[in-house]
Amino acid sequence: MSLIWLVPLLPGFGAALNGLLGIRFFSKRAAGLVACVTMGLAFGISIWAFVGLLGLAPAARAYDVVLATWIPPIPLETAHGIGAFEAPWGLRLDPLSGLMALVVTGVGFLIHVYSIGYMDGETRGAYARYFSYLNLFCFFMLTLVLGSNLLVMFVGWEGVGLCSYLLIGYWYEKQSASDAGKKAFIVNRIGDWGFVLGIFLVFFTFGTLDFRAVADAAASMPVEAAGFGTLSLICLLLFIGATGKSAQIPLHVWLPDAMEGPTPVSALIHAATMVTAGVYVVARNAVLFTHAPMVMQIVAIVGVLTALMAATIGLVQNDIKRVLAYSTVSQLGYMFLATGVGAFAAAVFHLMTHAFFKALLFLGSGSVIHAMAGDQDMRRMGALKKYMPVTYVTMLIGTLAIAGIPPFSGFFSKDEILYRTFLDNRLLWALAAVTALLTAFYMFRLMSMTFFGGYRGPAWQHGADAAPGGGHGAGHGGHGAWHGPHESPRVMTVPLMALAVGAIVAGFVGVPQALWGNNAIEHFLEPSFTASAAVRGEAVAGGADATTDAARAETGAEAAHEEGGAHLSRGAEWGLMLFSVLLAVTGIWIAWRNYVVRPQVAASLAERFAGPHRMLTNKYYVDELYGATFVRGTLDGARGLWTFDRRVVDGAVDGSGWITRLSAWISHMLDTYVVDGLVNLLGWVTGEGSYVLRRVQTGLIQNYALLMLIGVFGLLTLYLLTR
Numbered sequence: 001m002s003l004i005w006l007v008p009l010l011p012g013f014g015a016a017l018n019g020l021l022g023i024r025f026f027s028k029r030a031a032g033l034v035a036c037v038t039m040g041l042a043f044g045i046s047i048w049a050f051v052g053l054l055g056l057a058p059a060a061r062a063y064d065v066v067l068a069t070w071i072p073p074i075p076l077e078t079a080h081g082i083g084a085f086e087a088p089w090g091l092r093l094d095p096l097s098g099l100m101a102l103v104v105t106g107v108g109f110l111i112h113v114y115s116i117g118y119m120d121g122e123t124r125g126a127y128a129r130y131f132s133y134l135n136l137f138c139f140f141m142l143t144l145v146l147g148s149n150l151l152v153m154f155v156g157w158e159g160v161g162l163c164s165y166l167l168i169g170y171w172y173e174k175q176s177a178s179d180a181g182k183k184a185f186i187v188n189r190i191g192d193w194g195f196v197l198g199i200f201l202v203f204f205t206f207g208t209l210d211f212r213a214v215a216d217a218a219a220s221m222p223v224e225a226a227g228f229g230t231l232s233l234i235c236l237l238l239f240i241g242a243t244g245k246s247a248q249i250p251l252h253v254w255l256p257d258a259m260e261g262p263t264p265v266s267a268l269i270h271a272a273t274m275v276t277a278g279v280y281v282v283a284r285n286a287v288l289f290t291h292a293p294m295v296m297q298i299v300a301i302v303g304v305l306t307a308l309m310a311a312t313i314g315l316v317q318n319d320i321k322r323v324l325a326y327s328t329v330s331q332l333g334y335m336f337l338a339t340g341v342g343a344f345a346a347a348v349f350h351l352m353t354h355a356f357f358k359a360l361l362f363l364g365s366g367s368v369i370h371a372m373a374g375d376q377d378m379r380r381m382g383a384l385k386k387y388m389p390v391t392y393v394t395m396l397i398g399t400l401a402i403a404g405i406p407p408f409s410g411f412f413s414k415d416e417i418l419y420r421t422f423l424d425n426r427l428l429w430a431l432a433a434v435t436a437l438l439t440a441f442y443m444f445r446l447m448s449m450t451f452f453g454g455y456r457g458p459a460w461q462h463g464a465d466a467a468p469g470g471g472h473g474a475g476h477g478g479h480g481a482w483h484g485p486h487e488s489p490r491v492m493t494v495p496l497m498a499l500a501v502g503a504i505v506a507g508f509v510g511v512p513q514a515l516w517g518n519n520a521i522e523h524f525l526e527p528s529f530t531a532s533a534a535v536r537g538e539a540v541a542g543g544a545d546a547t548t549d550a551a552r553a554e555t556g557a558e559a560a561h562e563e564g565g566a567h568l569s570r571g572a573e574w575g576l577m578l579f580s581v582l583l584a585v586t587g588i589w590i591a592w593r594n595y596v597v598r599p600q601v602a603a604s605l606a607e608r609f610a611g612p613h614r615m616l617t618n619k620y621y622v623d624e625l626y627g628a629t630f631v632r633g634t635l636d637g638a639r640g641l642w643t644f645d646r647r648v649v650d651g652a653v654d655g656s657g658w659i660t661r662l663s664a665w666i667s668h669m670l671d672t673y674v675v676d677g678l679v680n681l682l683g684w685v686t687g688e689g690s691y692v693l694r695r696v697q698t699g700l701i702q703n704y705a706l707l708m709l710i711g712v713f714g715l716l717t718l719y720l721l722t723r
Contacts, residue, residue, distance in 0.1 A: 001049045001052045001053065001063045001093055002063075002065065003045055003048075003049070004045070004049050004063070004065060004091055004093050004101075004146065005065055005067055005091055006041075006042070006045050007042045007045050007046055007049070007101055007105065007142055007146065008042075008091075008138075008139050008142035008143045008146060009139075010038040010039070010041050010042040010045075011035075011038050011039055011042055011108075011135040011136070011138040011139045011142065012135070012136070012139035013038060014034050014035050014037075014038030014039070014131075014132075014135040015132045015133075015134075015135035015136035015139055016132075017034050018031050018034055018035060018128045018129075018131050018132035018135065019128075019129070019132035019136075022034065022128030022131070022132065023125045023128045023129055023132070024125070026124075026128050027124065028120070028122075028124055028127045028128075031124075031127055031128035031131050032112075032115070032116040032127070032131060034131070035112050035115075035131035035132075035134060035135050036109065036112045036113055036116070038135060039105060039108055039109040039112045039135070039138060040109050042105045042109075042138070042142070043102075043105035043106050043108075043109045046098075046101045046102050046105045046106070047102065049063075049093055049098060049101070050098045050099075050101070050102055053093060053094075053095065053098050058523070058524075058526075058527055059527065061094055061095055061527055062092065062093070062094040062212075062527070063092070063093040063094075064090060064091070064092050064093075064148055065090065065091050065093075066088045066089070066090040066148075067088075067089045067090065067091070068088070068089045069086075069088055069089075070087050070088055070089040070151070070152075071085070071086055071087040071151070072086060073085065073086040074086065076203070077204075078203065078204050078205070078206075078207040079204055079205050079207075079230075080207060083203075083207035083208075084207075085203060087149055087151040087152070087209060088148075088149070089152060090147070090148035090149060090152065090210075091146040091147065091148055091152075092146065092147070092148035092211065092212075093146065094527065094528050095524050095525045095526075095527060095528045096280075096283060096284060096348065096525055096528035096529075097145050097146050097528075099348065099352060099524075099525070100145040100276075100280060101142060101145060101146060103351070103352055103355045104138060104141050104142055104145065104273055105138070105142070107268075107271055107355050107356070107359045107499070108138045108141075108268060108273065110359070110363075110495040110498055110499060111134075111264050111267050111268050111271075111359065111363070111495070112131070112134060113491060113494070113495050114264055114267075114363050114366070114491070114492050114495040114496075115130070115131070115134065115262075115264040116491050117488065117489045117491035117492040118262065118263060118264055118366055118370065118492060119262060119264070129170075130170060130262070133163060133166045133167050133170065134167070134264075134265075134268065136159075136163050136166075137159075137160060137163035137164070137167060137268065137273065137274075138268075138273070139159070140155070140156045140158075140159025140160045140162075140163060141156060141159075141160050141273045141274065141277070142156070143155055143156035143159065144156025144157055144159075144160060144277055144280070145280060148210060148211060148212075149208075149209040149210045149211060150199045150202060150209040150211070150214075151199070151209055153281075153284075154195070154196075154199060157192070157195065157241075157245070157277065158192070160245075160273065160274045160277065161184075161185060161188045161189075161192070161245075161274075162185075164181075164184050164185070164188070164258070164269060164274055165181045165182070165184060165185040166181070167181075167261050167262075167265040167268075167269070168180050168181040168184050168257075168258045168260060168261040168265065168269075169181025169182070169260075169261070170261055170262055170265065171260070171261075171262075174260070176260050177260040177261065179257075179260075180254075180257040180258060180259075180260040180261070181260075181261075183253070183254050183257055184254040184255075184257070184258055187244060187251050187253060187254040188244045188245060188251075188254065189244075190244055190251060191240055191241045191242070191243055191244015191245060191251050192241055192244060193240070194236075194237045194238070194239075194240025194241050194244075195237065195238060195240065195241025195242075195244075195281075196241075197237045198234055198235075198236075198237030198238040198240075198241065201230070201233060201234050201237060202214060202234055205230055205231075205234065206218070211284060211285070212532065214285070214287075214288065215285070215286075215287040215288070215530075215531050215532075216531045216532050218231060218287045218288050218291055218531075219287050219530075219531035221291060222291075223290070223291050223293065224291060224292055224293070224294070225293055228294055229292075231288060231291045231292045232292040232294055232295050234288060234292075235285070235288055235289050235292040235295040235296075236292075236295050236298070238281055238282070238285060238288075239282065239295060239298070239299055239302075241278070241281065242277075242278030242279070242281050242282055242336075243278065243302065244278070245274060245275065245277045245278040245281075246275050246276065246277065246278030246279055246332045246335075246336070247275060247306075247328075247329050247332060248278070248302050248303065248306045248329075248332065248333065248336060249302055249305055249306045249309065250622075252306060252310070252329050253622060253623055253626065255270070255275065255325055255328065255329055256322055256325040256326060256329070256619070258270075258325065259319070259321040259322055259325050262366075263321065263362060263363070263365060263366030263369060264362075264363065264366060266321060266324070266325070266362050266366075267358075267359045267362035267363050267366070268359075270324070270325065270328040270358055270362060271328075271354070271355045271356075271358040271359035271362060275328060275332055276332075276335075276351050276354075276355070278332075278336075279332065279335045279336065279339065279347055279348070279351055280348075280351075282299065282336070282339045282344075282347075283339060283344045283347060283348055283528070283529065284528070286339075286344045286528075286529035286530075287529070287530065287531055289339070290342060296339075296340050296341070296342065297340065298340070299336055299337075299339055299340035300336070300337050300339075300340025300341050300421075300424075300425070300428055301340070301428070302333075302336060302340075303332075303333045303334065303335070303336030303337035303338075303339070303340055304333060304337045304421075304428050304431045304432055304435070305333070305431075306329060306330070306332070306333035306336070307329075307330045307331070307332075307333025307334050307337065307431075307432065307435045308330075308333070308431050308434065308435050308438075309620070310326040310327070310329035310330035310333065311326070311327075311330045311435045311438035311439055311442065312438060312616055313326045313616055313619050313620070314326035314327055314330065314438070314439075314442040315438060315441065315442050315445070315616060316606075316613055316616045316617050317442075317617075318377055318378050318379050318449075319376045319377060319378070320365045320368060320369070320376050320377075320378050320381075320446060320450065321362070321365055321369075321376055323378075323442060323443075323445075323446050324358070324361055324362055324365060324446075326442075327358070327361075327402065327439065327442070327443065328358060330435060330439060331350070331354050331358065331402070331439075333435075334350060334414065334417055334432065334435070335347045335350050335351055335354075335417075337417060337421060337428065337432060338350065338416075338417045338420060338421070341420050341421050341423075341424035341425065341428070342420070342424070343416065343417060343420035343421075344525070344529045345519075345521060345522035345525045345526065345529070346413065346416040346417050346420055346522070347417070348521075348525055349412070349413045349416060349509075349510045349521050349522070349525075350410075350413035350414060350416075350417055352413070352506060352521075353401065353409035353410055353412070353413040353503070353506050353507055354402075354410070354413070356398075356401070356409060356499055356502035356503045356506050357397075357398040357401035357402050357408075357409060357410055357499075357502075357503040358398075358402070359499050360394060360395070360397070360398035360401075360496060360499035360500055360502075360503055361395060361398040361399065361402070363492070363495060363496055363499065364391050364394055364395035364398060364496060365395075366492075367388065367391040367487075367488040367492055367493070367496065368381070368384060368388065368391060368395075368450060370488050370492070371384065371387065371388055371391070371485040371486055371487070371488065372384075372457060372485060375457065375458075378446065378449040378450055379449065379456065380456055380457045380458070381449060381450045381451075381455075381456060381457055382449065382450070382451075382452070382453045382454055382455050382456040382457070383451070383452065383453060383454055383455040384450055384451050384455075384485055385451040385452065387484070387485040387486060387487065388451075388485065388486070388487045388488070389487065390487055390488075390493045390496065390497070391487065391488065391493070391496065392451050393500075394493075394496040394497060394499070394500040395447065395450075395451075395496075396447065397500045397503050397504060398499075398500065398503050399443045399444060399446070399447050401503040401504075401507075402439060402443055403436075403439060403440035403443055403444070403584045403587065403588065404436055404439075404440070404580055404581065404583075404584045405581065405584055405585075405588075406577075406581065407504075407507070407508075408503060408504055408507065409502070409503050409504065409505070409506040409507030409508075410503075410507065411507060411581070412507035412508070412510050412511060412512070413507060413510060414436065414580070415512070415576070415577055415580055416510060416512060416519075417432070418432055418433065418436070418576065418580055419512070419568075419573065419576055422568075422576060423567065423568070433579070433580065433583060436580055436583050436584060436587075437583040437584070437586060437587045438587065439584075439587070440583065440584040440585075440586070440587025440588050440591075441587035441588070441590055441591050442591075443591075444587065444588045444591035444592060445591040445594075445595055447591075448591055448592060448595035448596045449595055452595075452596045453595070453596055453599060455485075457485065460483060460484040509521045510522065512573070513570075514570050514573035514574060514577070515577075
């Protein structure tokens with residue numbers, strides 16, 4: 001366990017090696033080997049650390065390692081006075097992070113191996129660049145799940161957002177791919193706004209960002225059942241961030257467009273890594289959320305509505321990857337529904353099983369796309385079962401798992417969510433049950449259109465060199481000439497088989513008591529959703545009210561139901577299980593009937609209900625609504641600000657300059673013709689006056705005598721005239 005710091009470091013080292021050297025110098029084989037070996041080693045260390053964790057007593061299953069002092073103590077104000085803001089670069093291994101590390105490294109390793117065959121058509125430099133991005137993505141995801149405080153988690157949180165932009169837009173020369181990458185990046189930044197504010201408020205409230213310290217402090221606070229207080233605001237802000245990463249309403253629009261990236265990228269993002277980060281954040285802060293019941297209701301409602309909405313859209317999609325994309329959005333809604341009703345262990349259980357069967361389904365779809373020369377439209381497939389037996393069998397296993405058919409893994413995790421929801425809210429359970437029916441239908445619609453019926457794809461000639469529909473290279477990087485549908489190479493089918501085994505057996509770690517199991521995963525994960533034992537003991541010693549709050553903080557709605565007697569008999573549980581299985585079987589039967597036995601029925605129904613069909617095909621026009629409001633409003637606002645800047649701000653500056661130039665000209669004219677004129681006039685008058693005076697003051701006595709004579713003559717004349 002002391003080497004858990006190597007788990008994120010190894011893929012980070014692989015990313016640096018391929019990014020700095022591989023693009024220039026490595027062969028394809030060397031680049032793929034570096035990426036896969038580093039991920040394989042990280043997976044091996046994760047297994048070793050997980051086994052060590054299992055060897056500890058349940059109350060002691062936590063191991064912290066501080067690698068460095070990242071941010072030294074800085075005095076900052078908190079709700080309780082001046083506190084010390086600090087963030088060590090620390091990692092924490094506990095049941096939750098240990099399970100997540102296993103899922104990320106295990107499924108990630110298989111996706112890396114699969115990518116060796118799938119991306120073989122890329123150039124050498126692009127091949128190394130792809131594996132560098134893939135390793136970097138896993139580095140940040142492992143940093144996210146292993147971080148011991150919110151700031152370390154936030155580094156991983158932002159890192160996976162960056163890597164999703166790079167991977168979705170990997171084929172950046174294709175406009176749709178670059179647009180999808182930018183869309184994912186921008187939508188996630190909207191959610192991150194709430195997440196950052198939540199982090200700020202956590203520190204202001206508790207004076208720390210350490211997960212365990214925050215949980216212990218929150219456990220000693222009263223549950224905000226009567227109003228919306230500080231804890232509720234923190235949880236709501238964190239949930240806003242979670243809706244962005246995990247594609248929940250209203251920030252779900254980026255995830256279907258993420259299909260523009262290579263199919264292994266879709267498997268990595270949609271199965272075990274980025275999209276589950278939001279669920280992980282809510283589960284990691286379970287004590288906080290159980291103290292904010294109003295926010296938990298919001299989480300549950302958003303989750304079930306997202307699940308239902310995405311499932312209805314998936315009914316009519318024809319792109320094989322988009323069907324799976326909306327399936328991911330729907331399954332994430334199930335996980336949030338579970339956290340909203342307090343079933344945190346059930347949410348993480350479904351996260352784990354979903355990682356296996358959804359990665360399997362995405363990689364299986366990649367195998368189909370590989371076989372069909374890059375074509376992703378299911379309407380141009382059909383009858384591929386005989387050409388691709390391994391892909392067909394493994395995808396069938398994944399489909400049975402996601403539909404909830406026993407004994408596959410999805411049955412156990414989905415049934416646990418439905419059971420917990422039934423105990424908490426019957427309306428939410430009904431919506432979730434309808435979603436289960438729709439899930440079985442659209443997934444077997446996918447299987448029917450892809451593997452059954454008649455072949456509807458382009459014709460080919462054996463030995464032909466031309467690829468249909470613009471060539472295989474246009475689809476996913478190129479795999480040479482197309483000679484008809486065919487099974488993928490072993491480097492791609494072996495990961496499919498490994499994931500299929502996981503999709504079969506992963507559910508047995510959570511067999512419920514109604515089926516004579518002990519729900520081992522719930523008991524294993526429980527310490528991650530509770531405060532420290534010392535804090536719980538203090539709460540119990542503090543009285544009955546404190547005991548109730550502590551119990552809710554420990555296990556949320558699960559403990560409340562068990563202690564309060566809100567549980568069902570074994571027969572009732574069997575009835576709920578049977579009902580969910582019947583729903584799945586009904587969905588499968590409807591899909592088989594309408595797309596294999598009588599395929600014309602589906603077309604006639606689409607024509608009869610053209611309005612609803614068009615609405616579902618256009619995804620409820622949410623993208624158009626956002627485009628007409630937020631996007632257009634933002635662009636119009638930007639143009640308005642640009643116009644204001646140009647005509648008002650720049651106009652004021654230009655006007656000030658013009659006025660300054662005018663006043664300078666006027667000042668120049670006044671200085672030249674008024675001030676200088678007066679000075680020059682005074683000089684001229686003085687000069688001319690001095691000339692006259694100079695003529696009078698000659699210095700000659702005869703002139704003075706003459707002037708005196710003239711003066712006497714004048715005086716006499718004046719005297720004589722006035723007599």
